[in-house]
Amino acid sequence: MSLKKLVEISNFYGQNEDVVLAGGGNTSFKDKDFLYIKGSGTTLATITESGFVKMDRQKLAKMWERSYSEDTAKREAQVLADLMDARIDKDKRPSVETSLHDLFEQSYVVHTHPALVNGLTCGADGERIAKELFGEDVIWIGPTMPGYVLAATVKEKIDNLKKNGIVANMLFMANHGVFVAGNTEEEIANLMNMIFDKLSSMVKRKPDLTPVEKDAYTSVFKKVLGQEVALFECNREILNFVENEESFLKVHSAYTPDHMVYYKHKAMFLKNGEDIKSAVEKFENKYGFLPKVIGLEKTGIIVLEESEKAAKIAAKLFCDTVKIAVYAESFGGGVFMPDWLIDFIANWEVESYRKSQSSSL
Ligand SMILES: [Zn+2]
Structure with a gap:
């Protein structure tokens, strides 16, 4: 039973934090009639057969014959209804x-967002290097509105390759991640290994995540900002980025939608001696939300959240940002998502649904 294999593949990659x-x-499995796709709010590491949603492929194909509204919100609602x-x-x-x-x-x-791969997809020279490493026909999608527009863009690329007799099996999405497709477990594993091997060979400097002990004033943050949890985190690489305001610019915004889901699109920087309360007020006035991640000059980061669990996930995602920033150095230097894309995602209902599901797991 191939759904069983899909569970194995999903658990295997889901349990590897590098992936x-x-x-x-x-992840998904399909036969002629049905597509089994990971349900929203489930996690690959622990997913079972019941975590996948069975879809009618004929109905999915029919969606391409429909014409949807020009208005973004209306269109996405129509597409979601059809889905x-x-x-x-x-x-x-x-x-x-x-x-x-x-x-x-x-x-x-198998679709994932590994930090190493996102070093490439967020790299200024990512597209050129992807073509050098994986061939001219590799699909590269630049920053694109998620949802229908993205799917239509991908469809056009896959169809174009097909016209030339090429079956697409690999796709890189700028500021997002990678898709690999295969008919067997082995084909998937070969593609994933090939991508990781080739990208690793390009990396000039790896992130140094050795933990660093520091005295942090977490209780002050809890008191001043009234948050339930203030978690302190520091490693050698974080220290490089909190050296000063300028070095923090490489990690202060969102490289991919994942980071926005867990700590929004902006991290705050606090200089030594700066007044916490007024700095946070200034940040809130500018961005419209309280900071979840605060970089403390020469010290580390503080994550402010409502629960220990949410704080730990946000810290992990910030470390992912740090990793991407370092890996991207080998691919032309990191480029954040463009502002228009950040604005669109910040206002998109589907992503907030994912967050609400994930944190309730
Ligand atoms: Zn994705």
């Missing part, structure tokens, strides 16, 4: 990336 963090990434209608399992919600999975003709699709 998958928190609720990120998704929901294509479910065989009516009580579950499929991953937001379902349409992308269905576009690949292979049986298995």
Whole structure:
């Protein structure tokens, strides 16, 4: 039974933190009639057969014949309604990336957001290097609005390759991650290994995550800001980035949507001796939310959250940002998501649904 294999593949990659963090990434299996896609709010590390949503592929294909509204919000609502209608399992919600999975003709699709890969996808020279490493026909998608526009862009690329007799099996998405597709477990493993090997060979400097002990004034933050949890985190690489305001600019914004899901799109920087309360007020006035991650000059970071669990996940995601920033040095230097994309995602209902599901797990 191939759904069983899909569970194995999903658990295997899901349990490797170099590949998958928190609720990120998704996988699927398809036959002629049905697509089984990871349900929204499940995690690959622990997913079982019941975590996948069975979808009607004929209905998914019909979506391409429909014309949707020009208005973004209306269009995404219509697309979501059709996606929901294509479910065989009516009580579950499929991953937001379902349409992308269905576009690949292979049986298995694995989509992940590994830090090493995102060093490439967030790198200023990422596209050029991807083509050098993986061939001219590798699919590269620049920063694109998620949802229907993204799926349509991918469809066009896959269809174009098909016209030239090429079956797409690998796709890199700028500021997001990678898709690999194969008909067997081995094909998936070979592609994943090839990508990791080739990218590793390009890396000139690896992130140094050796923990560093520091005295942090966490209680002060809890008191001043009234947050439940203030978690302190420091390692050698974080120290490099909190050296001063300028070095923090390489990690202060969002490289991928994942980071926004867990700590929003901006981290604050606090200089030594600066008044916490007024600095936070200034930040809140500018960005419209309280900072979840604060870089403390020459000290480390403080994560402010409502629960220990949420704080730990946000800290992990900030460390992911740090890793991406370091890996991206080998691919032309890190480039954050463009502002228009950050604004769009910040206002998108589907991502907030993912967050609410993930944190309730
Ligand atoms: Zn993704």
